[in-house]
Amino acid sequence: MAVDDDESGEERSLPSSPPKRSGVSDAGSDDAEKRHIQITHPDGWPSLSALNAEETGPVEDFLPGASASGIPLRTPGTAGSERRTPPPLPPVPPPSPPARAKTPRPRRSIVRRVAKWAFLLVAGFLLLSVAMVGIYRFVPPPITLTMIGDVFSGHGARHSWRSLSRIDPNMARAVIGAEDSKFCEHNGFDWQAMENAWKRNQQGGRIRGGSTISQQTAKNVFLWQGGGYVRKGLEAWFTFLIEKLWGKRRIMEVYLNVAETGIGTYGVEAGARRYFKHGADRLTAREAAQIAAVLPLPKQRAGVNPTGFTRRYANSIAARIATVRTQGLDACIR
DSSP states (O other): OEEEOTTTOOEEEOOOOOOOOTTOOHHHHHHHHHSOEEOOOOTTOOOHHHHGGGGTSOOOOOSOSBOTTSOBOOOHHHHGGGSOOOOOOOOOOOOOOOOOOOOOOOOOOHHHHHHHHHHHHHHHHHHHHHHHHHHHTTSOOOOOHHHHHHHHHTOOOEEOOOOGGGSOHHHHHHHHHHHOTTTTTSSSOOHHHHHHHHHHHHTOSSOOOOOOHHHHHHHHHHSOSSOOHHHHHHHHHHHHHHHHHTOHHHHHHHHHHHSEEETTEESHHHHHHHHHSSOGGGOOHHHHHHHHHHTTSTTTSOSSSOOHHHHHHHHHHHHHHHHHHHHTTTGGGO
16 A cells, blocks of 8 residues: 655655454455555654664654643653653661570479578568567557457457556565565576476476566567467567567566456456456555466456455455565566
């Protein structure tokens, strides 16, 4: 098929027609080949020779230098140069040195663990006990384990604190004559009295104790009633503390205020009001002796109109009160 070029005036044969499509008749194809096609183009368009340059060089926009909107057209060859260069990757930090493998610690033995906890318990107990004794040097003990036991058993706990200066001196003399004649001499333990009590108890009969007033005070304030080596050991520790931190006068004052003087009755003030209907500051020597006779077994002995052994024991204590006064056995609490 011939093509007429207006600028060059030449006719050039175009490439052969594409393959015939199916469904198109041969007659129609022959008529199309016999037609003469005239191609015209506006001024400024490149000639067909420029189009043939596609086969030998890079394809450029064959439109004029500017588009209809006035924006310069770019050629395919320059499109890639306008792409943005990707940002450089951050530097890779150098690898850290491998961590040293921790050497496994040997497991502590059970004996060491038990020893550690035992040490902590003992140290905590020592600190707590010293703190309690130090506080009760100035503050009256509010309650004791014996009082709590009576409360839970339904007996209640009648208790009224009185300072030693407001308690009749015969009461302190009565307990010194009955319980601990060497109260002002020993350091909390009467070793001779304890030895004598042990020998008498080995012979049988009524068991007698060799505890001093200091030991009984430590037991009544900080511990529970009853025997046993554990309680005796703790009693010795608290006796040592109150002797060092309290002094004899404070020990006697606390003892007369926490000692059990009857069922659910604690202290000589509550005992005097229960048995004699007046305060401890008005006790006679006989009344003080009757209260002192009750102290070893307060739940079994009667403070009013005692009979039998309690009566005889109260008479003996009343006689000792004068001895304590004349011999100055109460000099440390005056």
